[in-house]
Amino acid sequence: MKIAVVGTGYVGLVTGTCFAETGNDVTCIDIDEKKVNSLKNGKITIYEPGLEVIFQRNLEQGRLNFTTDLAEGIEGAKIIFLALPTPPGEDGSADLKYVLTVASDLGPILKEYAVIVDKSTVPVGTADKVHAAIKENAKVDFDVVSNPEFLREGVAVDDFMKPDRVVIGTTSEKAKKLMETLYAPLVRQGNPVIFMDEKSAELTKYAANSFLATKITFMNEIANMCELLGADVDSVRKGVGTDTRIGKRFLFAGIGYGGSCFPKDVQALAKSAQQVNYDFRILKSVMDVNEDQKTKLIPKIKEYFGGDLKGKTIGLWGLSFKPYTDDIREAPSLYNIEKLVEAGAQVKAYDPEGMENVQGQIGEKITYCHDAYSAINGADALLIATEWPVFRTPDFEKVAKLLNNKVIFDGRNLYSPEQMKDLGFTYVSIGRETING
Numbered sequence: 001m002k003i004a005v006v007g008t009g010y011v012g013l014v015t016g017t018c019f020a021e022t023g024n025d026v027t028c029i030d031i032d033e034k035k036v037n038s039l040k041n042g043k044i045t046i047y048e049p050g051l052e053v054i055f056q057r058n059l060e061q062g063r064l065n066f067t068t069d070l071a072e073g074i075e076g077a078k079i080i081f082l083a084l085p086t087p088p089g090e091d092g093s094a095d096l097k098y099v100l101t102v103a104s105d106l107g108p109i110l111k112e113y114a115v116i117v118d119k120s121t122v123p124v125g126t127a128d129k130v131h132a133a134i135k136e137n138a139k140v141d142f143d144v145v146s147n148p149e150f151l152r153e154g155v156a157v158d159d160f161m162k163p164d165r166v167v168i169g170t171t172s173e174k175a176k177k178l179m180e181t182l183y184a185p186l187v188r189q190g191n192p193v194i195f196m197d198e199k200s201a202e203l204t205k206y207a208a209n210s211f212l213a214t215k216i217t218f219m220n221e222i223a224n225m226c227e228l229l230g231a232d233v234d235s236v237r238k239g240v241g242t243d244t245r246i247g248k249r250f251l252f253a254g255i256g257y258g259g260s261c262f263p264k265d266v267q268a269l270a271k272s273a274q275q276v277n278y279d280f281r282i283l284k285s286v287m288d289v290n291e292d293q294k295t296k297l298i299p300k301i302k303e304y305f306g307g308d309l310k311g312k313t314i315g316l317w318g319l320s321f322k323p324y325t326d327d328i329r330e331a332p333s334l335y336n337i338e339k340l341v342e343a344g345a346q347v348k349a350y351d352p353e354g355m356e357n358v359q360g361q362i363g364e365k366i367t368y369c370h371d372a373y374s375a376i377n378g379a380d381a382l383l384i385a386t387e388w389p390v391f392r393t394p395d396f397e398k399v400a401k402l403l404n405n406k407v408i409f410d411g412r413n414l415y416s417p418e419q420m421k422d423l424g425f426t427y428v429s430i431g432r433e434t435i436n437g
């Protein structure tokens, strides 16, 4: 089937590449000329494990094409995905200007029936708005479908090719059939395609992300209680996670959730609630707690150094908001850097994939190191912000030698307190016993 994907960022590129891989003829459209040229020339624009190989294959075999021209890109497409940004507007609600601008542009250039799919995360009622924006100048029949995306960065290809479920919001039988055909190769594992109305599909996406953010935040609060009561959050996690009603996943306490989705989507759902005069109290708490959680280790670092960080150097392991991505949007590392620099400390950082993006955003505010050990060479303490596997089993003798003080502040609970005690480190983690080496 011929399909088009408008917006070739994270979701657009994964969507386009994966649908090309399942045999469709895909054209991806983006207004960013540099991005389009790079992709046309075979240079992938995001770091996402497993994506490059299928991107190259489909590009070479001509099933994956890129253009900046919307009319050219949608020519002959039966399905047109909108994978456009929906960032928080000034009041925290999702800004629909990208989605609605493209919808308006589509009206006059649609030449035959097509299904326009909202892949972006959009508030309830957006499918109606997109429909109205297209209809204003449309000369042909069309349907607008809500098909939220649930992929996680870092495992996006697997999530897309083997989804737990596909949610499709439409009341049009014609659109339903086309979407069913497109998704058929991805749901052979027996996972369901769940059809519903557009509004419920839109809300499903916000409910899923907000629920997961709440689950993490609940465990972060349990971790904070553990610290006050002398319990261990890892034991509590195992104890509760084995209850199948709760489940083992997304129970890891740490220095808060980040990324391009949870922070903005929780905020957008809270705003949607406010707009219909509903006080969504849990979400307000989730945002509050996460705000504090992100820089939770800073006061402890200050306390270790007697309250003053002036002239101290902190080695920072991890910049991306989670492992296996170069995405630094809303990464807790950035909030920690801000606080450390504000307090007069210097930061030497290493991240396997995220350094270029951080440098692009904050420039030379910190020093970028070529590996984990150079980031702690001569540093006064180590702070861990992201659980990249390379940080999990370091040579602790080397770590001790390179650091001026044997002290680790671990925002991702990578090491066991017992091991740190044996090695003689001072070790401060989240929701567990502090070890004074």
Ligand SMILES: NC(=O)c1ccc[n+]([C@@H]2O[C@H](COP(=O)([O-])OP(=O)(O)OC[C@H]3O[C@@H](n4cnc5c(N)ncnc54)[C@H](O)[C@@H]3O)[C@@H](O)[C@H]2O)c1
Pocket: 006, 007, 008, 009, 010, 011, 012, 029, 030, 031, 032, 035, 083, 084, 085, 086, 098, 101, 102, 119, 120, 121, 122, 149, 150, 151, 152, 153, 260, 261
């Ligand atoms: N990143 C994720 O993991 C993820 C997962 C699920 C859902 N989502 C949702 O998907 C949507 C897109 O997210 P993303 O992370 O891919 O965004 P992104 O910022 O990475 O990419 C958006 C792309 O759209 C392009 N664009 C902007 N205006 C355009 C226009 N008029 N015409 C063509 N292209 C245009 C931009 O140049 C950019 O390349 C958001 O609503 C997001 O919430 C994201």
Ligand SMILES: O=c1ccn([C@@H]2O[C@H](COP(=O)(O)OP(=O)(O)O[C@H]3O[C@H](CO)[C@@H](O)[C@H](O)[C@H]3O)[C@@H](O)[C@H]2O)c(=O)[nH]1
Pocket: 121, 149, 150, 151, 152, 153, 154, 209, 212, 216, 249, 250, 251, 252, 253, 254, 255, 256, 257, 258, 259, 260, 261, 262, 321, 322
């Ligand atoms: O037990 C956990 C799990 C995650 N996190 C943090 O939560 C954030 C988000 O992690 P994750 O959900 O794995 O990454 P995303 O790629 O942002 O994916 C989320 O956001 C996407 C965009 O909407 C959705 O499609 C996905 O389903 C949803 O998981 C990260 O900062 C993680 O460090 C924790 O602190 N503890």
